[in-house]
Amino acid sequence: MEKWIFVPTAAASVLCAAFMLFARNAVHAALLLVANFFTLAVLYVLLDAHFLAAVQIIVYAGAIMVLFLFVIMLIGVDREEDLSESIPFQRPLAIALGFGFAGVMAFVFWTTLRGKPGKGLVAANASGNVQGLGRLLFTRYMFPFEVASVLLIVAAIGAMILGRRRDEEEEASEVALHGPDPVGADRREPGIVS
Amino acid sequence: MIDPFAVLTLAATLFAIGAVGVLVRRNSIIIFMSVELMLNAVNLTLVTFARMKGTLDGQVLAFFVIIVAAAEVVVGLAIIMSLYRRKASASVDDAKTMKW
Numbered sequence: 001m002e003k004w005i006f007v008p009t010a011a012a013s014v015l016c017a018a019f020m021l022f023a024r025n026a027v028h029a030a031l032l033l034v035a036n037f038f039t040l041a042v043l044y045v046l047l048d049a050h051f052l053a054a055v056q057i058i059v060y061a062g063a064i065m066v067l068f069l070f071v072i073m074l075i076g077v078d079r080e081e082d083l084s085e086s087i088p089f090q091r092p093l094a095i096a097l098g099f100g101f102a103g104v105m106a107f108v109f110w111t112t113l114r115g116k117p118g119k120g121l122v123a124a125n126a127s128g129n130v131q132g133l134g135r136l137l138f139t140r141y142m143f144p145f146e147v148a149s150v151l152l153i154v155a156a157i158g159a160m161i162l163g164r165r166r167d168e169e170e171e172a173s174e175v176a177l178h179g180p181d182p183v184g185a186d187r188r189e190p191g192i193v194s
Numbered sequence: 195m196i197d198p199f200a201v202l203t204l205a206a207t208l209f210a211i212g213a214v215g216v217l218v219r220r221n222s223i224i225i226f227m228s229v230e231l232m233l234n235a236v237n238l239t240l241v242t243f244a245r246m247k248g249t250l251d252g253q254v255l256a257f258f259v260i261i262v263a264a265a266e267v268v269v270g271l272a273i274i275m276s277l278y279r280r281k282a283s284a285s286v287d288d289a290k291t292m293k294w
Contacts (some may be wrong), residue, residue, distance in 0.1 A: 002195065002196050002241065003196065004292045006196050006200065006201075007210065009269065010200070012199075013204065014204065014207055014208065014211070017207075017208050017211040017212070017231055017265075018211055020211075020215070020224075020227065020231070021214060021215045021218070021219070021228075023208055023224070026221060026223050026224060029223075029224050030227065030229055033203055033227050033230065036208075036231065036234070037234065040216055040234055040237075040238060042213025043201065043204075043238060043241075044238075044241060046196060047201065047241050047244075047245050048240060048245055049229065049241045049253050049256070051242070051253070052237075052241060052257065052260075054254055055257065055260055056260070059232050059260055059264060060230075060234070060260070060263075062216050063264065064230070064263070064264060064267050067225065067267055067268070067271055068226075068227065068271070070265070070271075071271045071274060071275060072223060073245050074276070074278075075223070075273065075274070075278050076285050077261065077291045086271050086287065090217065090218075091217075092212035092216050092218035094213075094218050094252075095214055095218070096215035097213075097217075098210040098211070098213050099210060100213075101206070101210050102203075102206050102207045102208075102210035103201070103208070103211075105203070105208060105210075106203040106207075109198075109199045109206070109225055110203075112201060112277075113202065113246075114197060114199040115197060115199070116198065116246070117195040117196075117197065117198060117246070118198065118243060118245060118246030118247060118248065118275070119219055119245075119246065119247065120195060120248060120252070121244070121245050121248060123248060124231035124248055124249055125250075128282075129250075129253075130249045134251055135252060136250055136251065136254050137254060137257070141254050141258075144258060148258060148261045148262075151261070151265050152264070154265075155266075155268045155269050156268065158244075158268075159268045159269055159271075159272040162269070162272035162273055162275070162276050163276065167212070178273075179281050185204070186286060192290060194283045
Protein backbone atom coordinates (compact mmCIF):
# COMPACT_ATOMS: atom_id res chain seq x y z
CA MET A 1 0.00 0.00 0.00
CA GLU A 2 2.69 2.47 1.02
CA LYS A 3 4.66 1.62 -2.08
CA TRP A 4 1.77 2.71 -4.28
CA ILE A 5 1.93 6.14 -2.70
CA PHE A 6 5.70 6.34 -2.51
CA VAL A 7 6.62 5.50 -6.12
CA PRO A 8 4.42 8.12 -7.89
CA THR A 9 5.29 10.74 -5.26
CA ALA A 10 9.00 10.10 -5.64
CA ALA A 11 8.73 10.22 -9.43
CA ALA A 12 6.79 13.49 -9.27
CA SER A 13 9.36 14.90 -6.83
CA VAL A 14 12.33 14.13 -9.09
CA LEU A 15 10.48 15.34 -12.20
CA CYS A 16 9.53 18.65 -10.57
CA ALA A 17 13.11 19.20 -9.41
CA ALA A 18 14.55 18.34 -12.84
CA PHE A 19 12.13 20.62 -14.68
CA MET A 20 12.95 23.38 -12.21
CA LEU A 21 16.55 23.05 -13.33
CA PHE A 22 15.63 23.71 -16.96
CA ALA A 23 12.90 26.28 -16.43
CA ARG A 24 13.55 29.39 -18.52
CA ASN A 25 11.04 31.42 -16.57
CA ALA A 26 11.77 32.06 -12.89
CA VAL A 27 8.05 31.94 -12.01
CA HIS A 28 7.76 28.47 -13.55
CA ALA A 29 10.78 27.39 -11.50
CA ALA A 30 9.14 28.72 -8.33
CA LEU A 31 5.87 26.88 -9.04
CA LEU A 32 7.70 23.63 -9.77
CA LEU A 33 9.56 24.05 -6.50
CA VAL A 34 6.22 24.45 -4.68
CA ALA A 35 5.04 21.21 -6.29
CA ASN A 36 8.26 19.56 -5.13
CA PHE A 37 7.65 20.79 -1.56
CA PHE A 38 4.17 19.27 -1.65
CA THR A 39 5.52 15.89 -2.72
CA LEU A 40 8.02 16.10 0.13
CA ALA A 41 5.16 16.78 2.55
CA VAL A 42 3.47 13.59 1.30
CA LEU A 43 6.70 11.70 1.93
CA TYR A 44 6.90 13.14 5.46
CA VAL A 45 3.43 11.77 6.17
CA LEU A 46 4.55 8.39 4.87
CA LEU A 47 7.57 8.56 7.18
CA ASP A 48 5.42 9.29 10.27
CA ALA A 49 6.52 12.93 10.50
CA HIS A 50 3.07 14.51 10.58
CA PHE A 51 4.10 17.76 12.22
CA LEU A 52 6.92 18.29 9.73
CA ALA A 53 4.51 17.65 6.85
CA ALA A 54 2.29 20.47 8.10
CA VAL A 55 5.29 22.75 8.70
CA GLN A 56 6.62 21.92 5.25
CA ILE A 57 3.43 23.17 3.61
CA ILE A 58 2.88 26.16 5.91
CA VAL A 59 6.45 27.45 6.10
CA TYR A 60 7.98 26.32 2.81
CA ALA A 61 5.13 26.23 0.32
CA GLY A 62 3.35 29.06 2.10
CA ALA A 63 5.78 31.61 3.48
CA ILE A 64 9.11 31.02 1.79
CA MET A 65 7.76 30.56 -1.73
CA VAL A 66 5.59 33.67 -1.42
CA LEU A 67 8.76 35.55 -0.51
CA PHE A 68 10.47 34.09 -3.59
CA LEU A 69 7.56 35.10 -5.82
CA PHE A 70 7.61 38.60 -4.34
CA VAL A 71 11.27 39.02 -5.23
CA ILE A 72 10.74 37.56 -8.72
CA MET A 73 7.94 40.07 -9.29
CA LEU A 74 10.08 42.95 -8.00
CA ILE A 75 13.11 42.02 -10.07
CA GLY A 76 11.23 41.16 -13.24
CA VAL A 77 11.34 37.86 -15.03
CA ASP A 78 11.76 38.80 -18.68
CA ARG A 79 15.55 38.96 -18.55
CA GLU A 80 17.25 36.38 -20.75
CA GLU A 81 19.85 34.29 -18.99
CA ASP A 82 23.41 34.53 -20.24
CA LEU A 83 24.42 31.04 -21.29
CA SER A 84 28.09 31.68 -22.11
CA GLU A 85 30.43 29.68 -19.92
CA SER A 86 33.07 31.56 -17.98
CA ILE A 87 34.78 28.32 -16.94
CA PRO A 88 35.26 25.84 -19.79
CA PHE A 89 33.31 22.56 -19.50
CA GLN A 90 31.61 23.78 -16.33
CA ARG A 91 28.13 22.63 -17.33
CA PRO A 92 28.89 19.06 -18.49
CA LEU A 93 31.28 18.62 -15.56
CA ALA A 94 28.67 19.83 -13.10
CA ILE A 95 26.03 17.48 -14.48
CA ALA A 96 28.45 14.53 -14.54
CA LEU A 97 29.61 15.21 -10.98
CA GLY A 98 26.05 15.67 -9.74
CA PHE A 99 24.91 12.36 -11.13
CA GLY A 100 28.13 10.74 -10.00
CA PHE A 101 27.38 11.95 -6.48
CA ALA A 102 23.84 10.59 -6.60
CA GLY A 103 25.17 7.28 -7.96
CA VAL A 104 27.79 6.94 -5.23
CA MET A 105 25.22 7.75 -2.53
CA ALA A 106 22.75 5.25 -4.00
CA PHE A 107 25.49 2.60 -4.09
CA VAL A 108 26.39 3.23 -0.44
CA PHE A 109 22.74 3.06 0.62
CA TRP A 110 22.22 -0.08 -1.48
CA THR A 111 25.13 -1.92 0.11
CA THR A 112 24.52 -0.81 3.71
CA LEU A 113 20.88 0.05 4.35
CA ARG A 114 18.82 -1.96 1.87
CA GLY A 115 16.10 -4.03 3.49
CA LYS A 116 16.78 -2.63 6.96
CA PRO A 117 13.67 -0.65 7.86
CA GLY A 118 14.87 -0.07 11.40
CA LYS A 119 12.74 0.38 14.48
CA GLY A 120 10.01 2.58 13.11
CA LEU A 121 8.35 5.38 15.01
CA VAL A 122 5.36 3.53 16.44
CA ALA A 123 6.76 3.63 19.99
CA ALA A 124 8.07 7.19 19.74
CA ASN A 125 4.79 8.42 18.25
CA ALA A 126 2.67 6.53 20.76
CA SER A 127 1.35 9.69 22.42
CA GLY A 128 1.20 11.61 19.15
CA ASN A 129 3.88 12.98 16.87
CA VAL A 130 3.29 16.63 17.81
CA GLN A 131 3.30 15.81 21.52
CA GLY A 132 6.54 13.84 21.18
CA LEU A 133 8.24 16.61 19.22
CA GLY A 134 7.02 19.23 21.66
CA ARG A 135 8.34 17.24 24.61
CA LEU A 136 11.78 17.00 23.00
CA LEU A 137 11.77 20.62 21.86
CA PHE A 138 11.04 22.01 25.32
CA THR A 139 13.32 19.72 27.28
CA ARG A 140 16.44 18.48 25.54
CA TYR A 141 16.43 21.05 22.74
CA MET A 142 15.32 24.02 24.82
CA PHE A 143 18.50 26.03 24.31
CA PRO A 144 18.71 25.59 20.52
CA PHE A 145 15.04 26.51 20.36
CA GLU A 146 15.67 29.80 22.16
CA VAL A 147 18.73 30.49 20.01
CA ALA A 148 16.54 29.94 16.94
CA SER A 149 14.24 32.74 18.08
CA VAL A 150 17.23 35.09 18.34
CA LEU A 151 18.34 33.97 14.88
CA LEU A 152 14.93 34.79 13.40
CA ILE A 153 14.92 38.26 14.95
CA VAL A 154 18.45 38.96 13.70
CA ALA A 155 17.45 37.75 10.23
CA ALA A 156 14.40 40.00 10.18
CA ILE A 157 16.45 43.04 11.24
CA GLY A 158 19.18 42.17 8.76
CA ALA A 159 16.66 41.93 5.94
CA MET A 160 15.22 45.31 6.90
CA ILE A 161 18.66 46.91 6.85
CA LEU A 162 19.66 45.27 3.57
CA GLY A 163 16.38 46.05 1.87
CA ARG A 164 16.25 49.65 2.99
CA ARG A 165 16.66 52.38 0.44
CA ARG A 166 19.57 54.78 1.06
CA ASP A 167 18.07 58.21 1.53
CA GLU A 168 19.59 61.48 0.35
CA GLU A 169 20.46 62.76 3.82
CA GLU A 170 22.51 59.72 4.63
CA GLU A 171 24.40 59.88 1.35
CA ALA A 172 25.09 63.59 1.91
CA SER A 173 26.49 62.95 5.37
CA GLU A 174 28.61 60.12 3.97
CA VAL A 175 30.02 62.43 1.30
CA ALA A 176 30.78 65.01 4.00
CA LEU A 177 32.64 62.37 5.99
CA HIS A 178 34.60 60.53 3.31
CA GLY A 179 34.54 62.91 0.38
CA PRO A 180 32.79 62.15 -2.89
CA ASP A 181 32.11 58.49 -3.49
CA PRO A 182 34.42 57.18 -6.23
CA VAL A 183 31.94 54.54 -7.30
CA GLY A 184 28.94 56.76 -6.69
CA ALA A 185 27.72 56.58 -10.26
CA ASP A 186 27.47 52.83 -9.92
CA ARG A 187 25.33 53.10 -6.85
CA ARG A 188 22.50 55.28 -8.09
CA GLU A 189 19.95 52.49 -8.34
CA PRO A 190 19.74 52.31 -12.11
CA GLY A 191 16.38 52.05 -13.70
CA ILE A 192 14.19 51.50 -10.66
CA VAL A 193 11.43 53.98 -9.98
CA SER A 194 9.17 52.13 -7.56
CA MET B 195 7.19 0.16 5.71
CA ILE B 196 9.07 1.67 2.79
CA ASP B 197 12.64 0.54 2.35
CA PRO B 198 14.86 3.37 3.67
CA PHE B 199 17.17 2.71 0.73
CA ALA B 200 14.49 4.04 -1.65
CA VAL B 201 13.84 7.22 0.34
CA LEU B 202 17.52 7.94 0.92
CA THR B 203 18.29 7.45 -2.78
CA LEU B 204 15.48 9.83 -3.65
CA ALA B 205 16.94 12.37 -1.21
CA ALA B 206 20.42 11.96 -2.71
CA THR B 207 18.97 12.45 -6.20
CA LEU B 208 17.19 15.63 -5.14
CA PHE B 209 20.38 16.88 -3.51
CA ALA B 210 22.34 16.17 -6.70
CA ILE B 211 19.75 18.02 -8.81
CA GLY B 212 20.01 20.98 -6.44
CA ALA B 213 23.81 20.94 -6.60
CA VAL B 214 23.75 20.80 -10.40
CA GLY B 215 21.31 23.71 -10.36
CA VAL B 216 23.68 25.80 -8.25
CA LEU B 217 26.59 25.03 -10.59
CA VAL B 218 24.78 25.36 -13.91
CA ARG B 219 22.35 28.25 -13.58
CA ARG B 220 23.26 31.95 -13.70
CA ASN B 221 20.08 33.51 -12.33
CA SER B 222 20.67 34.16 -8.64
CA ILE B 223 17.03 33.47 -7.70
CA ILE B 224 17.07 30.05 -9.33
CA ILE B 225 20.41 29.29 -7.68
CA PHE B 226 18.76 30.16 -4.39
CA MET B 227 15.84 27.85 -5.15
CA SER B 228 18.31 25.06 -5.84
CA VAL B 229 19.83 25.66 -2.41
CA GLU B 230 16.34 25.29 -0.93
CA LEU B 231 15.97 22.02 -2.81
CA MET B 232 19.23 20.75 -1.29
CA LEU B 233 18.08 21.74 2.21
CA ASN B 234 14.85 19.83 1.67
CA ALA B 235 16.71 16.77 0.46
CA VAL B 236 18.77 16.79 3.65
CA ASN B 237 15.57 17.16 5.69
CA LEU B 238 14.19 14.07 4.00
CA THR B 239 17.33 12.16 4.94
CA LEU B 240 17.04 13.30 8.56
CA VAL B 241 13.41 12.23 8.79
CA THR B 242 14.23 8.84 7.27
CA PHE B 243 17.06 8.25 9.71
CA ALA B 244 14.81 9.32 12.58
CA ARG B 245 12.36 6.60 11.59
CA MET B 246 15.13 4.03 11.26
CA LYS B 247 16.50 4.89 14.68
CA GLY B 248 13.10 4.96 16.33
CA THR B 249 13.48 8.37 18.02
CA LEU B 250 12.14 11.81 17.18
CA ASP B 251 15.49 13.63 17.46
CA GLY B 252 16.00 13.58 13.70
CA GLN B 253 12.65 15.26 13.20
CA VAL B 254 13.59 17.96 15.72
CA LEU B 255 16.80 18.51 13.75
CA ALA B 256 14.82 18.77 10.51
CA PHE B 257 12.58 21.31 12.23
CA PHE B 258 15.64 23.41 13.12
CA VAL B 259 16.85 23.13 9.52
CA ILE B 260 13.51 24.57 8.40
CA ILE B 261 13.90 27.48 10.87
CA VAL B 262 17.42 28.23 9.66
CA ALA B 263 16.26 27.95 6.04
CA ALA B 264 13.55 30.52 6.71
CA ALA B 265 16.09 32.96 8.20
CA GLU B 266 18.50 32.26 5.34
CA VAL B 267 15.85 32.92 2.68
CA VAL B 268 14.94 36.26 4.24
CA VAL B 269 18.53 37.51 4.32
CA GLY B 270 19.49 35.97 0.98
CA LEU B 271 16.58 37.49 -0.89
CA ALA B 272 17.33 40.87 0.69
CA ILE B 273 20.92 40.55 -0.56
CA ILE B 274 19.67 39.64 -4.06
CA MET B 275 17.37 42.67 -3.98
CA SER B 276 20.09 45.11 -2.97
CA LEU B 277 22.44 43.55 -5.54
CA TYR B 278 19.77 44.07 -8.18
CA ARG B 279 19.43 47.71 -7.15
CA ARG B 280 23.12 48.33 -7.73
CA LYS B 281 23.71 46.21 -10.85
CA ALA B 282 20.22 46.08 -12.41
CA SER B 283 20.78 42.37 -12.96
CA ALA B 284 19.99 39.15 -11.14
CA SER B 285 22.83 37.25 -12.81
CA VAL B 286 25.61 36.02 -10.56
CA ASP B 287 28.16 36.87 -13.25
CA ASP B 288 27.49 40.57 -12.74
CA ALA B 289 28.31 40.41 -9.03
CA LYS B 290 32.09 40.41 -9.39
CA THR B 291 33.10 43.61 -7.62
CA MET B 292 35.07 41.65 -5.04
CA LYS B 293 36.68 39.42 -7.65
CA TRP B 294 40.44 39.60 -7.56
